[in-house]
Amino acid sequence: MHTTSALYQRLLRSPHHRKEFRVRIAGTDYGHDQIISLETSGSVFSEPDIGNAVSRQIDLTLRQPGKIPRGAEIRVFVRLRLDEEVSEWIPKGVFFISTRQADRRTGRLEIHGFDALRRAGDVWDIDPHANWPMPQQKAAEDIARQMGVELDPRTELSGGWMVNYPVDENGDLAMQDVLEGIAVSSAGNWVISDEGKLLLLRLGDIPPETSYLVTEHGDAILIGGVRILVG
Numbered sequence: 001m002h003t004t005s006a007l008y009q010r011l012l013r014s015p016h017h018r019k020e021f022r023v024r025i026a027g028t029d030y031g032h033d034q035i036i037s038l039e040t041s042g043s044v045f046s047e048p049d050i051g052n053a054v055s056r057q058i059d060l061t062l063r064q065p066g067k068i069p070r071g072a073e074i075r076v077f078v079r080l081r082l083d084e085e086v087s088e089w090i091p092k093g094v095f096f097i098s099t100r101q102a103d104r105r106t107g108r109l110e111i112h113g114f115d116a117l118r119r120a121g122d123v124w125d126i127d128p129h130a131n132w133p134m135p136q137q138k139a140a141e142d143i144a145r146q147m148g149v150e151l152d153p154r155t156e157l158s159g160g161w162m163v164n165y166p167v168d169e170n171g172d173l174a175m176q177d178v179l180e181g182i183a184v185s186s187a188g189n190w191v192i193s194d195e196g197k198l199l200l201l202r203l204g205d206i207p208p209e210t211s212y213l214v215t216e217h218g219d220a221i222l223i224g225g226v227r228i229l230v231g
Helices: 006-013 116-121 136-147 175-185
Strands: 018-025 028-031 035-043 057-062 073-082 090-102 109-114 187-194 196-200
Touching: 006 196, 018 035, 057 073, 057 090, 073 187, 090 116, 090 175, 109 116, 116 136, 136 175, 136 196, 175 187
Parallel strands: none
Antiparallel strands: 018 028, 018 073, 035 057, 057 109, 073 090, 090 109, 187 196
8 A cells, every 4th residue: 555645636626637657777767758558468367266476567668768777677657637636646566577579660669567576486595504494484584585675564473374395296396386386375465566676465455446557546547448358
């Protein structure tokens, strides 16, 4: 949940407000007038199941953005506008570029990317001197570090469940395997939060409109009057 200003709350209550978007790529901001299309996919609870580590994806098309580096970080923001009044920018996800396709004639650039949970597919590089079994909180913190992110402070894991040495009959386990096991024991799923941190969401932790990209209040985000489907 994001803490929003009184201005944001007031604009949100107005039926005439509209949403504006901004993306920050490798430190450079691209405003609403440069964004041709923006869509994310990868819902957290597309079905009432648990035990997943869900990587979100982004498809973004920009108008003549200039040079953008490979693998760059993309941060998505949204704000509300009512006439000349605008709210603060609210973060709505952190992604990394996977592919880029430029149209040389128009200068448009199509980008596809993933959030940091895609890195969880790598084998967990464990400390050989660590004590096993390991507390879930410590395991999650170490996995987050290897993924290059922080563990979201809202993630609270049970001290009663321990993580065994991450090897099974097929060999070393991927970080995703371990995260999914933790998620099952906590009746939830792992996501990358809007601020780019590893977060465990339990059933009931998210707004009811989980099939759409929403604000922290469950209000659907629109682009060109169209709701952005997630998943």
